Structure formats: structure tokens, C-alpha cells
Amino acid sequence: MIVVENIKKGFSNKTVIEDFSASFDTGKCNLIIGASGSGKTVLMKCLVGLLEPDAGNIIYNGVNFTQLNADQKKVMRRKIGMLFQGSALFDSMTVEQNIMFPLDMFTHQTKAEKQKRVDEVLDRVNLSEAHKKSPAELSGGMKKRVGIARAIVLNPQYLFCDEPNSGLDPQTSLVIDKLIKEITQDFNITTVVNTHDMNSVMEIGDKIIYMYQGRKEWEGSNKEIIFSKNERLNNFIFASEFLKDAKDMRMLESRGKIQNDRDMDKLLNS
Amino acid sequence: MNIFSRLGEFLLMIKGMFTKPEHWRMYWKELMHQCVELGIGSLGIVSIISLFIGAVSTLQTAYQFVSPIIPRSVIAQIVRDSVILEFAPTITCIVLAGVVGSKISSELGNMRVSEQIDALEIMGINTKAFLILPKIIAALITIPLLVIIAMTLGIWGGRMIGDITGILPHEIYDRGLLDSFVPYNVTFALTKAYTFAFIITAIPAYFGYNVRGGALEIGRASTTAVVTSCIMILLADYLLAAILL
Ligand SMILES: Nc1ncnc2c1ncn2[C@@H]1O[C@H](COP(=O)(O)OP(=O)(O)OP(=O)(O)O)[C@@H](O)[C@H]1O
Numbered sequence: 001m002i003v004v005e006n007i008k009k010g011f012s013n014k015t016v017i018e019d020f021s022a023s024f025d026t027g028k029c030n031l032i033i034g035a036s037g038s039g040k041t042v043l044m045k046c047l048v049g050l051l052e053p054d055a056g057n058i059i060y061n062g063v064n065f066t067q068l069n070a071d072q073k074k075v076m077r078r079k080i081g082m083l084f085q086g087s088a089l090f091d092s093m094t095v096e097q098n099i100m101f102p103l104d105m106f107t108h109q110t111k112a113e114k115q116k117r118v119d120e121v122l123d124r125v126n127l128s129e130a131h132k133k134s135p136a137e138l139s140g141g142m143k144k145r146v147g148i149a150r151a152i153v154l155n156p157q158y159l160f161c162d163e164p165n166s167g168l169d170p171q172t173s174l175v176i177d178k179l180i181k182e183i184t185q186d187f188n189i190t191t192v193v194n195t196h197d198m199n200s201v202m203e204i205g206d207k208i209i210y211m212y213q214g215r216k217e218w219e220g221s222n223k224e225i226i227f228s229k230n231e232r233l234n235n236f237i238f239a240s241e242f243l244k245d246a247k248d249m250r251m252l253e254s255r256g257k258i259q260n261d262r263d264m265d266k267l268l269n270s
Numbered sequence: 271m272n273i274f275s276r277l278g279e280f281l282l283m284i285k286g287m288f289t290k291p292e293h294w295r296m297y298w299k300e301l302m303h304q305c306v307e308l309g310i311g312s313l314g315i316v317s318i319i320s321l322f323i324g325a326v327s328t329l330q331t332a333y334q335f336v337s338p339i340i341p342r343s344v345i346a347q348i349v350r351d352s353v354i355l356e357f358a359p360t361i362t363c364i365v366l367a368g369v370v371g372s373k374i375s376s377e378l379g380n381m382r383v384s385e386q387i388d389a390l391e392i393m394g395i396n397t398k399a400f401l402i403l404p405k406i407i408a409a410l411i412t413i414p415l416l417v418i419i420a421m422t423l424g425i426w427g428g429r430m431i432g433d434i435t436g437i438l439p440h441e442i443y444d445r446g447l448l449d450s451f452v453p454y455n456v457t458f459a460l461t462k463a464y465t466f467a468f469i470i471t472a473i474p475a476y477f478g479y480n481v482r483g484g485a486l487e488i489g490r491a492s493t494t495a496v497v498t499s500c501i502m503i504l505l506a507d508y509l510l511a512a513i514l515l
């Protein structure tokens with residue numbers, strides 16, 4: 001579990017994160033949603049220590065990360081995996097070398113053991129034929145999957161994903177979401193995902209935190225989000241008429257006014 | 271940012287490079303890789319430049335030496351000394367500042383902008399130690415060697431052109447080479463080579479590592495890096511000559 005207490009972060013004269021507190025549960029997908037520029041990436045970089053927060057505490061399973069010294073932080077980071085917004089694959093290396101890199105650096109396994117682990121994680125992200133390709137030869141979705149594979153190769157306890165499905169088609173994005181969810185549950189990891197993809201919110205959002213201009217505006221599950229009365233949140237999520245309709249449909253369904261699939265089929269065929 | 275805060279940041283970067291490596295073998299591998307990149311990679315251009323510089327300085331010295339009183343072997347002495355003292359170390363390194371410097375700074379700049387440096391940091395790797403130190407050490411190993419090769423080829427280029435054009439037969443050239451040779455000059459040239467090697471890797475690394483923004487800034491950073499390292503080389507060249515000669 002990660003507990004965040006009163007984080008503040010600004011750049012020169014501009015505050016980006018204002019007094020943010022939250023907790024992220026183990027074995028769950030914790031989603032941070034919010035408009036572009038609301039500070040999601042900055043918050044995530046503070047959480048993993050790539051940016052130094054101006055104030056506040058970040059506590060990983062009882063260990064106050066903000067108070068550790070540089071060496072202790074380095075040790076802590078080996079329990080953290082992160083998928084970056086732009087995948088951040090090392091472009092001088094092949095897919096296989098990218099994933100092997102953390103193993104080379106931090107383990108004393110034999111070549112065969114490392115190879116086995118690489119095959120395992122590449123299988124896990126459905127990329128068993130991409131071993132020898134270079135990152136430049138991959139599509140956006142494949143890059144993200146390699147990024148995930150690299151992030152989980154050392155069996156992290158915490159997984160951070162910055163917009164894992166931005167720029168992907170709905171189907172691929174669903175595959176990535178499922179993958180993140182499965183990994184989280186299978187290995188009981190604390191996962192934090194930044195997203196503004198509504199599909200992900202509904203599919204995998206065990207806990208959703210809505211950020212508005214650097215503050216936490218709303219918090220709840222994907223079941224609760226439909227019934228939320230928060231106006232800003234509603235405007236943000238159900239932005240299009242189509243989504244508003246979908247939401248109304250869900251509300252009716254939940255009240256027993258209509259029954260999903262079957263009723264729809266009947267309506268469409270009549 | 272003013273020059274003093276830049277200098278401070280540069281010194282902090284140098285200080286930050288020295289930590290215990292996470293895994294010695296990986297650092298060794300990276301060092302060897304950089305030696306090949308910097309050393310073997312620059313061998314071609316260094317050879318061509320030094321051959322031509324040796325040849326041209328023989329021709330021009332001969333052209334300026336019309337007096338019958340001075341023995342023609344003096345031409346070889348002059349070529350030898352100017353190649354060893356100035357051409358081999360300084361010209362080679364200025365060219366390398368362009369070749370190696372822009373490569374280092376755009377490579378690191380690209381890694382910074384595409385968050386690859388962040389990705390390494392997240393794994394718990396000291397990126398200064400892993401990305402910058404091997405480059406500097408590789409340069410300290412290979413650039414003095416390149417300078418020695420440049421000296422040899424420069425002198426040999428002069429000898430060859432003397433023969434080809436018939437201005438200076440190689441028997442006379444060889445005699446001139448041995449006349450009043452000062453071994454200290456080679457030591458001095460190597461001191462310069464070590465200094466320049468540091469300049470042409472550390473400065474571009476600093477500019478590349480600290481890029482903020484996108485592709486445009488990467489380009490800008492490598493221009494700044496090359497210009498700054500060239501100026502620093504000339505400055506160091508002057509200072510070393512003033513102090514050591
Ligand atoms: N290094 C920086 N220096 C100055 N300002 C920054 C820096 N990084 C981010 N910001 C500012 O912080 C704000 C939040 O940026 P952030 O990248 O966290 O947004 P985001 O929520 O991740 O947006 P997106 O969904 O588009 O990725 C932006 O206004 C941005 O201009």
C-alpha cells in the first residue's frame with residue numbers, strides 16, 4: 001500500500017500539485033484521471049522520486065520514501081516498475097536486451113536463467129516473436145507492451161503506468177488494460193495508472209482518483225463513478241452526448257427499468 | 271542561466287559520477303563499447319586529417335625556405351615539431367569535438383527527452399555514472415592513442431609528399447627528424463591530449479544530459495556543446511603552452 005500525505009509540487013512560480021493526499025491499495029488498479037495538464041505525470045514522478053516534492057510524505061508499506069537518503073532510495077526503486085508515457089525503451093538495444101537490462105544490472109543469474117525470464121515476460125505481454133526487433137520497428141502498442149514487460153521483469157511490488165493506452169486503438173487499449181489488471185492481481189502488486197481513457201476507467205478502475213488542477217476532486221470505484229453527483233467529474237468523464245446516453249442507460253439498467261443485451265437486441269430488430 | 275550556475279551544475283555532475291557501480295561487468299561492457307565507438311569510430315577521420323596536415327605543412331615549409339644557407343633537413347624538423355606540438359593534439363581534438371561531441375550530446379539529449387534517462391533512474395541506476403563516466407574514461411584511453419597515431423601519420427605524410435614531389439628526398443627528411451629532437455614535446459602533446467579528451471566528452475555530456483524540451487533543444491544543445499568545447503580546447507591549449515613550455 002502506498003500512502004501519500006499532503007504532497008505539494010511547483011515549478012519556479014507555478015504550483016502544479018496542491019496538497020494532494022491519497023492511498024493506493026495493494027492488489028488493486030488505482031487510477032488517477034484528470035484533464036491534460038492537471039498534473040498527473042508530475043504527481044507520478046513525485047511518487048517514484050524522479051521529482052522531489054516541495055512538501056509532504058510518500059509512504060511505501062510503512063517506509064517513508066521522502067526521508068530516505070539517495071542510496072536507500074536506489075534500493076527502494078528496485079521494487080518499483082514504471083511504464084512511461086512514451087514507453088522510454090532504450091533505442092540502442094533490441095527488445096530482448098531492453099528487458100534483459102534490469103536483470104543484467106541487478107541479478108547474478110546465469111545467461112539461461114535470464115533468457116528464461118525474458119521469454120516468460122514477453123509471453124505474458126503476448127510478444128513472443130519480437131525478441132530481436134529494435135524499438136524503432138515496433139508499433140505504439142507493442143512498445144507499451146515491451147515497456148510493461150521491462151517494468152515487471154524484476155517482479156516489482158509497485159507498478160506505475162503513465163497513460164498506458166494513450167494513442168492506441170480501443171481494442172489494443174483494452175488488451176493493455178486487461179494485462180495490467182491481470183498482472184496486478186496475479187502478483188498482488190500495488191498499481192497506479194494515469195489515464196484519461198474512459199474505457200480503462202470502467203474496465204479496471206478498482207479505485208479512481210479524479211484530479212482537477214492539481215487537487216484531488218473526487219475518489220471512488222468504477223461502480224460509484226456513474227452515480228457521482230460531482231459536476232466537474234461528470235463534465236470530465238461524460239463529455240460527449242454518446243457517453244451521457246451510455247451513462248443514463250446504465251442508471252436505468254441498475255434500477256431495473258431495462259435489461260441490457262436482450263432488450264437492446266429487441267429494440268434494434270424492431 | 272548564468273555562467274557560474276552552469277559551472278556549478280557541471281561540477282556537481284562530475285561529482286555525481288562517482289558512486290559504487292551496481293554491477294561491475296555492465297560498466298566494463300559499457301566502457302569497452304565506448305572505447306570502440308570513440309576510438310575505432312574516429313580512426314578514419316583522424317588518419318585522413320593528419321596525413322594531409324603533414325603533407326601540406328611539408329610543402330608550405332619548403333615553399334617558405336628558399337635560402338640556400340639553411341640545410342633542407344630543417345624542413346623535416348619544423349614539420350616534426352609543429353605536428354607533434356600543435357597539429358596532432360589540437361587539430362585532431364577540435365575535429366573530434368565536432369564528431370564525438372555532437373554525437374555524445376545528441377545521444378544523451380535524446381535519452382533525456384524520450385525519458386530513457388528517467389527509466390534508468392527508476393531502476394535505481396546512477397545515470398551519471400553509467401552514461402557519462404564510461405564515455406569520459408573511454409576518451410581518456412583512446413584519444414591520446416589517436417593523437418599518437420596522428421603524430422606518426424602526420425610525420426609520415428610529410429615524408430611521403432617530400433618524396434612524391436621531389437622537394438625533399440626521404441634520406442634528408444629522416445636526418446632532419448632525428449636532429450635536435452626534444453622528447454619532452456611528446457609528453458607535452460600527450461598532456462594536451464588528456465586535457466582535450468576530458469573537454470570533448472565532459473562538456474557535451476553536460477549539455478546533452480541537461481536538455482529540457484524536445485528535438486529542437488537537442489539540436490541546440492549539441493551546437494552549444496561543440497562551440498563550447500572548441501573554445502575550451504583553444505583556451506586550454508593556450509594555458510598549457512603558457513604553463514608547461
Ligand atoms: N519540468 C517542468 N517544468 C515546468 N512546468 C512543468 C514541468 N513539468 C510539468 N509542468 C507543468 O505542470 C502541469 C502538469 O503537467 P503534467 O505533465 O503533470 O500533466 P498531465 O496531467 O500528465 O497531462 P497529460 O494528460 O497531457 O499527460 C502542466 O501545466 C505543465 O506545464
Ligand SMILES: [Mg+2]
Pocket residue numbers: 040041042085162163
Ligand atoms: Mg502526462
